[in-house]
Amino acid sequence: LHQLLRRLRPGGPPAPVFPTQNGNVAIVTGGAKGIGYHTVKHLARLGMHVIIAGNDESEGQEAVRKIKEETVNEKVEFLHCDLASMKSIRQFVQQFRAKNCPLHVLVNNAGVMLVPERKTEDGFEEHFGLNYLGHFLLTNLLLETLKQSGTCSRNARVITVSSATHYVGRLHLNDLQSRCFYSPHGAYAQSKLALVLFTYQLQHLVTADGSHVTANVVDPGVVNTELYKNVCWATKVVKWMTAWLFFKTPEEGASTSIYAAVSPELEGVGGIYLYNEQRTKSTDVSYDDELQRRLWTESCKMTRISDVGSRDL
Numbered sequence: 001l002h003q004l005l006r007r008l009r010p011g012g013p014p015a016p017v018f019p020t021q022n023g024n025v026a027i028v029t030g031g032a033k034g035i036g037y038h039t040v041k042h043l044a045r046l047g048m049h050v051i052i053a054g055n056d057e058s059e060g061q062e063a064v065r066k067i068k069e070e071t072v073n074e075k076v077e078f079l080h081c082d083l084a085s086m087k088s089i090r091q092f093v094q095q096f097r098a099k100n101c102p103l104h105v106l107v108n109n110a111g112v113m114l115v116p117e118r119k120t121e122d123g124f125e126e127h128f129g130l131n132y133l134g135h136f137l138l139t140n141l142l143l144e145t146l147k148q149s150g151t152c153s154r155n156a157r158v159i160t161v162s163s164a165t166h167y168v169g170r171l172h173l174n175d176l177q178s179r180c181f182y183s184p185h186g187a188y189a190q191s192k193l194a195l196v197l198f199t200y201q202l203q204h205l206v207t208a209d210g211s212h213v214t215a216n217v218v219d220p221g222v223v224n225t226e227l228y229k230n231v232c233w234a235t236k237v238v239k240w241m242t243a244w245l246f247f248k249t250p251e252e253g254a255s256t257s258i259y260a261a262v263s264p265e266l267e268g269v270g271g272i273y274l275y276n277e278q279r280t281k282s283t284d285v286s287y288d289d290e291l292q293r294r295l296w297t298e299s300c301k302m303t304r305i306s307d308v309g310s311r312d313l
């Protein structure tokens with residue numbers, strides 16, 4: 001309804017105006033389609049050098065071609081990164097490092113929803129392994145570059161895309177891989193809750209070591225994208241009939257990620273949950289410091305990184 005009212009406002013919703021980003025570099029995971037595509041397009045329009053990290057080469061190259069054409073920014077590129085493979089994530093980071101360029105914005109956007117029970121290359125449940133652990137490893141491997149790129153007047157930013165489903169998520173620390181009981185809804189919600197806990201813990205760590213990096217988490221709302229391809233046919237029918245009215249377009253869905261990535265209002269602000277470009281409270285359990293720490297420690301073990309200071313490829 002909020003979205004509908006925004007759309008019905010006379011003259012349409014106000015177009016946000018952000019400062020140009022010439023010379024800044026961003027990585028957007030899953031930037032070849034959906035919300036990620038429009039995030040990349042907007043950042044490129046602002047003059048950023050944007051790297052799409054994705055697992056589909058032809059889709060990625062096609063997105064690059066279209067975005068270059070529409071934004072007249074030649075600094076848009078695709079680099080292969082399969083977030084369901086730790087090896088691929090490490091190779092992606094090596095390729096990125098070989099470019100010797102800074103990194104000002106990392107948007108952890110890619111995701112899958114309601115996939116049948118299956119495992120990533122490394123044997124993790126797919127929602128947890130791809131949506132959460134993939135981004136956990138990627139961010140940690142890029143953290144040193146983010147720290148070197150941020151300054152006191154221009155912090156580097158990590159933006160992680162979660163979802164309102166995190167409110168119903170339960171984190172099963174003793175069964176993060178959903179081995180005891182698998183429910184696609186539960187596994188998706190758990191991965192999105194883990195991303196919120198991860199963001200808050202990351203912010204604690206960068207604050208503690210005085211780095212010029214901020215980490216925030218965003219909820220894009222309900223957006224009409226291919227994310228819903230695994231829902232049951234009845235839901236597909238309802239979505240098909242109502243999406244035009246109640247769902248955000250992918251472009252509208254990207255607005256909070258873009259806001260978090262470049263808004264001057266958020267300069268130096270970290271550890272917050274954003275919905276409709278506004279600071280919002282996430283679920284109570286996400287503020288549990290002990291749970292954040294325990295999940296971080298477990299995640300380091302699972303991705304075989306020793307701690308925040310360890311970046312060995």
Ligand SMILES: NC(=O)c1ccc[n+]([C@@H]2O[C@H](COP(=O)([O-])OP(=O)(O)OC[C@H]3O[C@@H](n4cnc5c(N)ncnc54)[C@H](O)[C@@H]3O)[C@@H](O)[C@H]2O)c1
Binds near residue numbers: 083
């Ligand atoms: N659409 C919604 O209503 C909604 C609501 C809340 C949160 N979200 C979140 O927004 C984010 C973007 O989703 P979307 O709606 O644009 O869906 P989408 O399906 O259009 O896009 C998902 C992106 O993730 C990429 N991806 C999937 N598997 C990958 C892998 N193994 N390695 C690298 N990239 C991979 C896809 O290629 C695609 O670019 C997701 O994290 C999703 O959970 C979406």
